[in-house]
Amino acid sequence: VVLCYDSIDACTHAPEPYLGVAIGRYGNRIGGATFTLNDSVYQLEANDGPNSLHGGSKGYFSVVLDGKQLSDSVVELSYLSKDGEANFPGNLQIKVVYTITKCNSIKIEYFAETDKPTVCNLTNHSFFNLSGDASTSINDHVLTINADRFTPVDSNLIPTGELASLDNSPLDFRTPTAIGERINSDDEQIKLGNGYDHNFVLNAADSGLTFAAKVTSPVSGISMAVFTNEPGVQFYGGNFISGKETGKYGKVYGYRNALCLETQHFPDSPNKADFPSVVLNPGENYYSICVYKFCTGECCKDKKCDKPCTK
Numbered sequence: 001v002v003l004c005y006d007s008i009d010a011c012t013h014a015p016e017p018y019l020g021v022a023i024g025r026y027g028n029r030i031g032g033a034t035f036t037l038n039d040s041v042y043q044l045e046a047n048d049g050p051n052s053l054h055g056g057s058k059g060y061f062s063v064v065l066d067g068k069q070l071s072d073s074v075v076e077l078s079y080l081s082k083d084g085e086a087n088f089p090g091n092l093q094i095k096v097v098y099t100i101t102k103c104n105s106i107k108i109e110y111f112a113e114t115d116k117p118t119v120c121n122l123t124n125h126s127f128f129n130l131s132g133d134a135s136t137s138i139n140d141h142v143l144t145i146n147a148d149r150f151t152p153v154d155s156n157l158i159p160t161g162e163l164a165s166l167d168n169s170p171l172d173f174r175t176p177t178a179i180g181e182r183i184n185s186d187d188e189q190i191k192l193g194n195g196y197d198h199n200f201v202l203n204a205a206d207s208g209l210t211f212a213a214k215v216t217s218p219v220s221g222i223s224m225a226v227f228t229n230e231p232g233v234q235f236y237g238g239n240f241i242s243g244k245e246t247g248k249y250g251k252v253y254g255y256r257n258a259l260c261l262e263t264q265h266f267p268d269s270p271n272k273a274d275f276p277s278v279v280l281n282p283g284e285n286y287y288s289i290c291v292y293k294f295c296t297g298e299c300c301k302d303k304k305c306d307k308p309c310t311k
Contacts, residue, residue, distance in 0.1 A: 001222060001294075003127040003134050003258050006248050012062050017241055018125040019253075021061035022096050023054045025081055025088045026278070027123035028199070028234060028267040031158035035270035037089065037279065038117055044087050049156055054125075056086040061125070065096070073100040083116060090116030092280075103309035105293040112286035120280040121265045122288055127238065127258035130217035130224060134251045138238060138259045139180025144214045145173040145235060147200035151266055151275075153192055158268050159275075163201055171198060176216075179237060179259070195256070196237035199266050202230070209289065209308050213261050227291040227308040228263035231276045236260040263290040 004020045005011050011021060033046035045056035054061065065077035074097060081092040092114045099107040110122040129138055150171055151159040166172040170182035170190055183195055190196070204210050212233045216223040226233065236259060243254040269275040280286050291308050 001128055001130050001132055001220075001224075003129065003247050003251075003253055008064060012064065017127070017245065017253075018054060018061055019245070019247065020124075020126045022065065022077070022122070023125050023262075024060040024094065024120070024122045025055050025086065025092060026052070026119055026121045026270075027054060027125075027262065027264045028121065029053050029156075029158055031156065031268045031271055035119065037119065037270065040089070042087055042089060051156060051158060055088075058086055060094075070097075074098070088118055090114040090118035090280075092118060092120065094122065096122070099310075101291075101309050101311055103293065104295060105291050105309050107310055108290045108292075110286065110288040112280065113282075113284075114280050115282055117279060117281050119270045119278045120286050121269065121278045122286075123234075123262045123264040124290060125260060125262060126292075127241075127253075127260055128215070128224060129258045130215065130222045131219040132217075132222070133219075134247065134253055134257055136219075137180070137256050139178065139183060139256060140218055141179050141259065142176045142216045142218065143173050143179050143235070143259075144176045145200050145233065146203050146211050146213065147233070148174070148203055149201040151199045151201065151232075152189055153198065153267075155192060157193065157197060159199065159266060159272065161272050161274060171196070171200075173200075173213075173235075176214075183237070183256075193239065195239040196235050197239055199232045199234050199264075201232055201266075202228070209291070209310070211308075212263060215259065215261070221296050223295050225293045225295075226261050226263065227289075227293065229287075229289050230263040230265060232264055232266050234260065234262040234264060234267070236262070263288070 033044040033052040044052035095111040170185040238256040
């Protein structure tokens, strides 16, 4: 149900569309590829029009992290992102721990420390097609997102700074809705994103591990629920998958054949004072968690899949 390549080399040498990789130092976009921190201006690489995307062309997706198997079900990856790498300040020591839980969940935990004030927003960029056939569209998948608001974007897909209501919007997934049902809407936000490529402001994000989203394939009956401690989730509907990518088993990945649900802080947060802060200072411990929990129709009948399982 996950798109990927057959080799590590393919991942690191052909990052776009970032299949399955760990993203940093800043997941998502930073507008104008610049930000100011403590009166210092940091100019980043513009690798997405005028924006910096996923840490620039040499983001964490382009390196092989050090791996350590901690048990039969736990793998730890670590990396030292040096001061000045991709023009971000501070030596940032990161650790990502992947755990397969006893209830068919993938738990991803992110840890980071810095020796200089910096910005940090780590996420996972797995592409999912729950039908099990990556050559088919995900527009038939049924999606729920636990959000009453989203962050509207401008023509460069940078948030305007508004936290807008999802009432009467084609981006409203508070009730289960097929992804393709409103994909051809004349709504301005849909047109700007070439479909769905938006950050949703999660409800009750301050209450610990929160239910963020759930997606189900009507073909396979497989569901995936997403839980996180992050304030937002980026729903990306595969609008820029070109059909030029060949993945595992020789499958060609095409337009809207997969989706991402990336738990993270909001795009362009370093430039939006009213957004939750992404600043990490020396002595502070960065911690983020995302749980992707899989189940079939049987377990979903009693709502077990709507509760996190982290052990």
